[in-house]
Amino acid sequence: MFxxxxxxxxxxxxxxxxxxxxxxxxxxxxxxTVAFPTExxxxxxxxxxxxxxxxxxxxxxxxxxxxPLIIHIADINQIDNLVENVPVKARKLMxxxxxxxxxxxxxxxxxxxxxxxxxxxxxxxxIPNHKIATELIKAADLPIAAPxxxxxxxxxxxxxxxxxxxxxxxxxxxxxxxxTGIGVESTVLDVSCNIPTILRPGGVTREDILEIFPxxxxxxxxxxxxxxxxxxxxxxxxxxxxxxxxxxxxxGNIDNVSNQINVRAEKYLDEGMKVGxxxxxxxxxxxxxxxxxxxxxxKPKTIAANLFRTLxxxxxxxxxxxxxxxxxxxxIGEAIMNRMKKAADExxxxxxxx
Ligand code: AMP
Ligand code: MG
Numbered sequence: 001m002f003x004x005x006x007x008x009x010x011x012x013x014x015x016x017x018x019x020x021x022x023x024x025x026x027x028x029x030x031x032x033t034v035a036f037p038t039e040x041x042x043x044x045x046x047x048x049x050x051x052x053x054x055x056x057x058x059x060x061x062x063x064x065x066x067x068p069l070i071i072h073i074a075d076i077n078q079i080d081n082l083v084e085n086v087p088v089k090a091r092k093l094m095x096x097x098x099x100x101x102x103x104x105x106x107x108x109x110x111x112x113x114x115x116x117x118x119x120x121x122x123x124x125x126x127i128p129n130h131k132i133a134t135e136l137i138k139a140a141d142l143p144i145a146a147p148x149x150x151x152x153x154x155x156x157x158x159x160x161x162x163x164x165x166x167x168x169x170x171x172x173x174x175x176x177x178x179x180t181g182i183g184v185e186s187t188v189l190d191v192s193c194n195i196p197t198i199l200r201p202g203g204v205t206r207e208d209i210l211e212i213f214p215x216x217x218x219x220x221x222x223x224x225x226x227x228x229x230x231x232x233x234x235x236x237x238x239x240x241x242x243x244x245x246x247x248x249x250x251x252g253n254i255d256n257v258s259n260q261i262n263v264r265a266e267k268y269l270d271e272g273m274k275v276g277x278x279x280x281x282x283x284x285x286x287x288x289x290x291x292x293x294x295x296x297x298x299k300p301k302t303i304a305a306n307l308f309r310t311l312x313x314x315x316x317x318x319x320x321x322x323x324x325x326x327x328x329x330x331x332i333g334e335a336i337m338n339r340m341k342k343a344a345d346e347x348x349x350x351x352x353x354x
Contacts (some may be wrong), residue, residue, distance in 0.1 A: 013177045016143035025139035027172045035149040035163045037177035038128040039339050041156040042163050043146030051113040060170040063152040067235045068118035069145040071125045077253025080227045086191040089191045099129035100185040132177045155241045155308035183305035184335045197327045199233035201335040240342040243311040251326040258286045259325045276319035
């Protein structure tokens with residue numbers, strides 16, 4: 001096993017200290033790896049133009065080589081050094097959503113190494129809406145490739161402790177900048193086709209994009225339960241966000257769902273298993289035992305913010321099985337259910353089990 005000395009530094013997210021940002025930027029300039037907070041989840045950054053540095057990201061995360069990285073920039077002008085051209089559609093979206101949780105796919109130019117794009121001729125780019133992230137990118141004066149700062153397959157990190165758990169001893173620096181805000185990753189949008197197509201739902205919702213364009217599609221692979229449909233976003237084909245325990249999602253009328261979860265919980269307890277229940281503010285009193293509250297059904301943003309942390313907490317409680325309520329797919333709910341279904345490896349009980 002390779003082992004690297006990891007420095008952990010605390011940076012003020014509202015007013016990042018210049019000397020600390022400079023220190024982190026020097027690591028990036030020298031080909032090292034730095035984990036930093038963004039408004040979505042923590043990212044693991046390296047110089048996007050340096051193949052050896054990017055190798056460090058794949059190695060630390062144990063990420064499959066064909067799963068491309070998102071390049072983070074701090075200024076729209078940085079894009080010209082990375083892409084063939086910027087479609088008019090993309091310009092409109094940048095004006096509205098950057099900085100923010102919208103990643104767009106462009107035709108890459110020769111400056112972007114193949115290792116960043118997993119061999120694809122396209123490249124994913126966004127400007128994050130987080131002072132530490134943008135100050136760091138500006139100080140490094142480089143485009144920074146940054147996937148989520150977790151071991152591949154595990155829930156994405158929303159707190160510095162999650163990054164430490166997964167990557168301490170494998171990367172050069174971890175910046176502690178507090179909790180991330182949104183809690184699920186950016187939306188990945190393909191703007192190269194006539195109708196903008198969401199390849200991964202995320203922080204910017206379909207409804208948000210519909211304010212700019214009359215039509216927005218979801219990639220076929222997101223609409224189909226069949227695993228044979230190949231997603232346009234390579235990362236979507238992998239099992240992801242997985243807690244150690246088996247996760248089962250219960251869909252349908254919420255009263256049926258709660259009853260069915262209780263029936264199942266009793267069955268698994270009788271079988272000697274430790275059962276975790278993922279509830280919401282509205283339903284938490286219906287359950288007993290290892291119950292964690294995801295958030296408020298009326299405020300799905302609270303659910304997005306807590307989802308990955310809750311999955312990691314169940315791991316700490318060493319439960320064998322997690323029974324989870326589904327939530328409405330409206331707005332950010334689409335991204336939440338996308339992550340939950342991947343974490344459950346599509347293990348879903350429909351209509352509360354009937
Ligand atoms: P992560 O960095 O862990 O948030 O994952 C990045 C996501 O962006 C993965 O799902 C990738 O498949 C997707 N992605 C990155 N580059 C491209 C690209 N050129 N085309 C399609 N999807 C991409
Ligand atoms: Mg990830």
